[in-house]
Amino acid sequence: MPFQIVILWSDVLVWLLVAACLGFGFVITRTEHLLAAWRRVGKSRIGMAAATVLMVFGVIGLLDSLHYRLRLEGEADKPTVYSIEVLSVLDTVASPVRTRNEKTYSAPFATRLYAKETIDLPGGGQTRGYPRLKYGGAHLGGDEARLPADVARKAAMGFVLAVLTWCGMAALVTMGVGKREGVGRSEAWRRIWQGETHFSWNALLMTAGGLMALILPLLSLAGYYHVFGTDKVGQDVLYQVLKSVRTGLIIGLVTTLVMLPVAVLMGIVAGYFRGWVDDLIQYIYTVLSSIPGVLLIAAAVLMMQVVIDTHPEWFATAAERADLRLLALCFILGITSWTSLCRLLRGETLKLRELEYIQAAQAFGVSSWRIILRHILPNLMHIVVITLVMDFSGLVLAEAVLSYIDIGVDPNTISFGTMINNARLELGREPVVWWSLAAAFAAMLMLVLAANLFADVVRDAFDPRAV
Amino acid sequence: MLAYIVRRLLYAIPILIGVNLLTFALFFVVNTPDDMARMQLGVKRVTPEAIQKWKAERGYDKPLLWNSQAPGAGALTDTIFFDKSARMFVGDFGRAEDGRDIALEIKGRMLPSLAVQLPNFILGLFVTIIFALTLAFFRATAFDFWGVVLCVVMMSISSLFYIIGGQYLVSKVWRLVPISGFGEGLDAWRFLVLPVVVGVISGIGSSTRLYRTIFLEEVGKDYIRTARAKGLPETVVFLRHLLRNALIPILTGVVVVIPSLFMGALITESFFGIPGLGSYTIDAIKAQDFAVVRSMVFIGAVLYIIGLILTDISYSIADPRIRLK
Numbered sequence: 001m002p003f004q005i006v007i008l009w010s011d012v013l014v015w016l017l018v019a020a021c022l023g024f025g026f027v028i029t030r031t032e033h034l035l036a037a038w039r040r041v042g043k044s045r046i047g048m049a050a051a052t053v054l055m056v057f058g059v060i061g062l063l064d065s066l067h068y069r070l071r072l073e074g075e076a077d078k079p080t081v082y083s084i085e086v087l088s089v090l091d092t093v094a095s096p097v098r099t100r101n102e103k104t105y106s107a108p109f110a111t112r113l114y115a116k117e118t119i120d121l122p123g124g125g126q127t128r129g130y131p132r133l134k135y136g137g138a139h140l141g142g143d144e145a146r147l148p149a150d151v152a153r154k155a156a157m158g159f160v161l162a163v164l165t166w167c168g169m170a171a172l173v174t175m176g177v178g179k180r181e182g183v184g185r186s187e188a189w190r191r192i193w194q195g196e197t198h199f200s201w202n203a204l205l206m207t208a209g210g211l212m213a214l215i216l217p218l219l220s221l222a223g224y225y226h227v228f229g230t231d232k233v234g235q236d237v238l239y240q241v242l243k244s245v246r247t248g249l250i251i252g253l254v255t256t257l258v259m260l261p262v263a264v265l266m267g268i269v270a271g272y273f274r275g276w277v278d279d280l281i282q283y284i285y286t287v288l289s290s291i292p293g294v295l296l297i298a299a300a301v302l303m304m305q306v307v308i309d310t311h312p313e314w315f316a317t318a319a320e321r322a323d324l325r326l327l328a329l330c331f332i333l334g335i336t337s338w339t340s341l342c343r344l345l346r347g348e349t350l351k352l353r354e355l356e357y358i359q360a361a362q363a364f365g366v367s368s369w370r371i372i373l374r375h376i377l378p379n380l381m382h383i384v385v386i387t388l389v390m391d392f393s394g395l396v397l398a399e400a401v402l403s404y405i406d407i408g409v410d411p412n413t414i415s416f417g418t419m420i421n422n423a424r425l426e427l428g429r430e431p432v433v434w435w436s437l438a439a440a441f442a443a444m445l446m447l448v449l450a451a452n453l454f455a456d457v458v459r460d461a462f463d464p465r466a467v
Numbered sequence: 468m469l470a471y472i473v474r475r476l477l478y479a480i481p482i483l484i485g486v487n488l489l490t491f492a493l494f495f496v497v498n499t500p501d502d503m504a505r506m507q508l509g510v511k512r513v514t515p516e517a518i519q520k521w522k523a524e525r526g527y528d529k530p531l532l533w534n535s536q537a538p539g540a541g542a543l544t545d546t547i548f549f550d551k552s553a554r555m556f557v558g559d560f561g562r563a564e565d566g567r568d569i570a571l572e573i574k575g576r577m578l579p580s581l582a583v584q585l586p587n588f589i590l591g592l593f594v595t596i597i598f599a600l601t602l603a604f605f606r607a608t609a610f611d612f613w614g615v616v617l618c619v620v621m622m623s624i625s626s627l628f629y630i631i632g633g634q635y636l637v638s639k640v641w642r643l644v645p646i647s648g649f650g651e652g653l654d655a656w657r658f659l660v661l662p663v664v665v666g667v668i669s670g671i672g673s674s675t676r677l678y679r680t681i682f683l684e685e686v687g688k689d690y691i692r693t694a695r696a697k698g699l700p701e702t703v704v705f706l707r708h709l710l711r712n713a714l715i716p717i718l719t720g721v722v723v724v725i726p727s728l729f730m731g732a733l734i735t736e737s738f739f740g741i742p743g744l745g746s747y748t749i750d751a752i753k754a755q756d757f758a759v760v761r762s763m764v765f766i767g768a769v770l771y772i773i774g775l776i777l778t779d780i781s782y783s784i785a786d787p788r789i790r791l792k
Binding site: 296299303397400407424427428445452453 | 481482485486489490493494497498502503505506619620622623624625626627628631634635639727730733734737748749752753755757760761763764767768771772775
C-alpha cells in the first residue's frame with residue numbers, strides 16, 4: 001500500500017460522534033414528537049442558514065479527521081518504511097497551500113516579502129529591498145503590475161463557477177421539492193422562494209450561494225497567491241485557518257460527548273433514588289463547581305503536562321502526543337462543565353419521578369433501571385440536545401483563551417488559540433501584521449456565530465416552555 | 468437569619484475539605500513530587516541528588532499522609548498533606564518558587580485586581596440592565612430585533628478580540644491611554660480606563676440577552692397589567708414594578724461573583740499588565756509554580772462559597788417574602 005492508515009484517538013471519537021448522530025437521526029425519523037421538534041428547526045430560516053455554515057465547517061473537520069502516513073520512496077526489496085509525518089485527507093486536498101511556504105511574513109495577495117532584506121543582484125552587487133516571494137504570484141513572472149487584473153480575472157472565474165454550481169444546486173432542489181409536493185417546477189420554485197415549503201430551502205440556498213460566492217473565488221486564487229498572507233515562518237494563513245477548524249470542532253463537540261455519560265448517569269441516579277446517593281452526588285458536584293473553572297482547568301492541565309513530559313515513551317509520533325493532549329484537554333474541560341448539566345438533569349428527574357406514569361410503572365413492579373431507561377431518559381433527551389448545542393460555542397471561545405495562557409492545546413497543534421497567540425505581538429510592528437489575527441478572528445466569529453444562532457433555534461424548538 | 472448564616476458557614480466546611488482533598492490529589496498523587504522536580508529542573512540536570520535537594524527545599528520530602536517515623540501526633544502533622552494542604556485553612560499558603568510568601572503577595576495584589584474589577588462590574592451591570600430594559604421596552608419592534616442580533620454577534624466574538632482590538636485602536640492608533648501598566652494612587656485611572664471599558668463591552672452581549680429574557684418573562688405577568696390598568700405611565704411600570712420583580716433572577720447570577728472580584732480577571736490583567744491576582748495566577752501557570760496555583764484554587768473556592776451565601780441573603784433583602792430559616 002502506498003500509505004498506512006493512522007487512527008488517532010480523536011478521530012475515533014469524531015467518527016463515533018458521526019455514527020451517534022446518524023443513529024440518533026434514525027431514531028428521530030421513527031419518533032413522532034422528536035421529528036416534530038426537528039421539523040421546527042428545519043422550518044426556521046435562521047436555523048437552516050446557520051446549519052449550512054456549520055455543515056461547511058463540519059466537512060472541513062471530517063476531511064481533517066482521516067489520517068495516514070505516506071510510504072517513503074525506497075528500493076523494492078527493502079521493508080516498507082512510512083513517513084513520520086502524519087497527514088490528513090485535508091492536507092492532501094490543500095497541499096498547494098500546505099507546502100508552498102515562504103520565508104516569513106507576507107501580506108495577503110503580496111508578491112514580495114513583508115520585510116526588507118539584502119538581495120544579491122544577478123550581475124553581482126547587492127541592494128536593499130523587498131525580496132520577491134517564492135510562490136505568491138510566481139506565475140506573473142517579472143510582470144507584477146499585472147497583479148490586480150490577474151486577481152480580478154481569477155476571482156471572476158471562481159465567481160462564475162460559483163454561480164454555475166449554485167444554479168445546478170437550485171435546479172436539483174427545485175426538482176426534489178416539485179416531486180415531493182407533486183407540483184410542477186415553476187410552482188415548486190415559487191413555493192421555495194415564498195417560504196411555503198416545510199423545510200427552509202430558501203435560506204439554505206441563499207446561504208450556500210453566499211458561501212460559494214466567497215469560497216470558490218478564494219480557492220481559485222489560493223493556488224497562485226497567499227490569499228490570507230503568510231505567518232512568521234512563512235506558512236499560508238489559509239491553511240492554518242482550515243486546520244484550526246478541526247481543533248475547534250473537537251473541543252466543542254468531544255468535550256460534551258465525554259462528559260455526557262457521567263452527567264446523565266449521575267443526574268438521573270441522584271434525582272431518582274434520592275437519599276444518600278443524592279447527597280453524595282450533590283456533594284461531588286458542589287465541590288467541583290465551587291472551584292473557579294479556569295483555575296481547575298489550569299491545575300489539571302499543569303498536572304497533565306507533567307504526566308506527558310515525564311512519559312515520552314507513550315507516544316510514537318508528535319501527532320499522537322498532540323492528539324492525546326487535545327483529548328486530555330477535552331476531558332478536563334468536560335470535568336469542569338458536567339456539573340451544570342448534572343444539576344439540571346437531577347432537578348428534572350425529581351419532577352418526573354412524581355408524575356403518574358412513573359408511579360404507575362412503579363406500581364406494576366417495573367425495575368428501577370428499566371424505568372430510568374424507558375421512561376425517564378427519553379424525557380430528558382431534549383435537555384441533553386440543548387446543552388450539546390449551547391455549550392459548543394462557549395467551548396470554542398474558551399479554547400482560544402486557554403491556549404493564550406499556555407494551558408490549551410499543544411503548541412504544535414494549529415488552532416484558533418495558537419494562531420491568535422502567535423500573532424498578537426505582531427500588532428506592535430510597523431507596518432502592522434494584521435492578517436493572521438484577522439483571519440483567525442473572522443473564521444472563529446463565523447463558526448461561533450453560526451453555532452449560537454443554531455443553538456437558539458434548537459433550544460426554541462425543543463424547550464416546552466418556549467412555545 | 469444569623470442562625471441561617473452560621474449553618475450555611477458550617478455547610479461550607481465539608482465542601483472546602485473536599486476542594487482541599489481534590490487539589491491535594493491533583494498536585495501530589497497524580498504526579499509525585501519526584502515528577503514535579505524532574506519537570507522543574509529540566510531533563511538535563513536531573514540527578515537523584517538534585518531531586519532530593521529540590522524536594523527538601525520545598526518541604527516535599529515528607530510522606531504524603533502518614534509519617535510512621537515521627538513520634539506521637541507528628542505522624543499526622545509532619546506530612547505533606549498537613550504542611551501544604553491543611554494549613555491553607557488558616558491562611559498559610561507557604562512560599563512561591565521565588566521564595567516569597569504567597570499570603571503576603573496575595574494581600575498586596577488584591578487591591579489592583581479590585582480596582583479593575585469593581586468599576587467593571589458596576590458599570591457593566593448598569594449598562595447591560597439599561598440596554599436590556601430598553602430592548603424589553605421596545606419589544607417586538609425592529610429596534611428589539613437588531614438589538615438582539617447585535618447581542619448575538621457580540622457574544623460570538625472572542626474576548627481576546629475585544630482586548631487586542633481595544634489596545635490597538637485606543638492605545639496604539641489614537642494614543643489616548645497607555646497600552647498597559649499600573650500606577651500608584653489616583654494616577655492609576657489612566658491605566659484602568661481601557662481595561663474597564665473593554666471588560667464592559669465584552670460582557671454586554673450575553674448579559675443583555677439574559678436580562679432581556681428575564682424582563683420579557685415578567686412583562687407578561689398580571690401585576691404589570693394591573694399597574695398599566697391603574698394608568699401608570701409605561702416608564703414607571705418598567706422602572707418601579709418590573710425592575711424590582713426581575714431582580715431575583717438577576718441577583719442569582721450577579722451576587723455570586725462579587726467576592727470573586729478580588730481574584731481579578733486572568734486574561735485582562737495579563738494583557739494590561741495590572742499587578743493583580745489574575746496576572747499572578749497566569750504568571751504562576753506559565754512558570755508552573757504549583758504552590759501558587761494550588762493556593763489560588765483554594766481561595767477561589769472560598770470566595771465562591773461566600774458568594775453563594777451572599778446570594779441567599781440578597782434574596783431576602785430584595786424580596787421580603789423569602790425568609791431564611
